[in-house]
Amino acid sequence: MLDAALATWPEVKDFVREGRIGLLPVGAQEQHGPHLPLATDTVMATGFARRLAEALDALLLPALPYGDAWNNEGFPGTLSLSPETVQRTVEDLARGVRRIGLGALIVVNGHFGNREPIALxxxxxxRESGFPVLCLDYPGLESLADEICASAPAAPTFYHADEVETSVMLALAPEAVRMERAISEYPVFPPTFGAEPMQLSSFCQSGVFGNSRPATAEKGERLLEGLTAASVDVIRTFLARHGLVRAKNSEEKPS
Ligand SMILES: [Zn+2]
Incomplete structure (x- = not known):
């Protein structure tokens, strides 16, 4: 893999060849309770994308550290982009990845609010060029969280500042986690949640959704390993669908 943020242009030139792809982590600057930093989604997406870049021998692009975090603006520190800005930024970067000669872009999304803009x-x-872009949203997370974590999410597939995110952060950036401030909150979701625009601060006190206390680095490591395996499968299927030479794990024997 090559880390594009630290690479020189001749290194990128040598790295780009048939079958090579780019990975773009997209995060957010968003509240994550009293115990996790505002950049949690960016740290998670970047750490996860780095593992995928290693497994797939891909070009790891610098992360986009902002996202559409509108519904957390009720908490100080959250800074949001409009969905149009997220969409156009990802489009511009995908065009650049195409121009430098990579075969596809995998967008490693760490934040729910970015899903729709990335898909667009x-x-x-x-539509404009046939360039393949895959939106990766932690595939397999629901069953992995169910298997590995002790606490239930606050709502189905809703993981925010809870045991899942806190565990992954303990595995990736333990120095950034204030475990002494980790709490549990199971907010009651209003019946129209998801059906109307709503600030999360209108029904959640702390910004934690679920129980962050049982989080451990070991659980985070298992989550990351499971997510990486599931994602590599999805990415290989995607590359095969588009007739691209499949990226091989360095541990695999050539067939
Ligand atoms: Zn998050």
Whole structure:
């Protein structure tokens, strides 16, 4: 793999060849309770994307550290981009990845609010040039969280500043986690949640959704390992669908 943020242009030139792909982590600057930093989604997406870049021998792009975090603006520190800005930014970067000669872009999304803008960006690239863009949203997380974590999420598939995110942060950036401030909150979701625009601060006190206390680095490591395995499968299927030479894990024997 090559870390594009630290690489020189001749290194990128040598790295780009048939079958090589780019990985773009997309995060957010968003509240994550009293115990996790505002950059949690960016740290998680970047750490996860680095593992994928190693497994797939891909170009790891610098993360986009902002996202559409509108519904957490009720908590100080959250800074949000409009969905249009997220979409256009991903489109511009995907065009650049295409221009330098990579075969596809995998967007490693760490924040729920970015899903729709990224999907629209992928659609736009497909429409204008046929360039393949895959939106990766922690595939397999629900069953992994169910198997590895002790506490239930506050709502199905809703993981925010809880045992899942806190564990992954303990595995990736333990120095950034204030475990002494980790708490449990199970907010009651209003019946119209998801059906109307709503600030999360209107029904959640702390910004924690679920129980962050049982989090451990060991659970975070298991979550990351499971997510990496599931994602590599999804990415290989995607590359095969587009007739791209499949990236091989360095441990695999050539067939
Ligand atoms: Zn998060």
């Amino acid at each position: 960006a992928a659609r736009e690239l497909w």
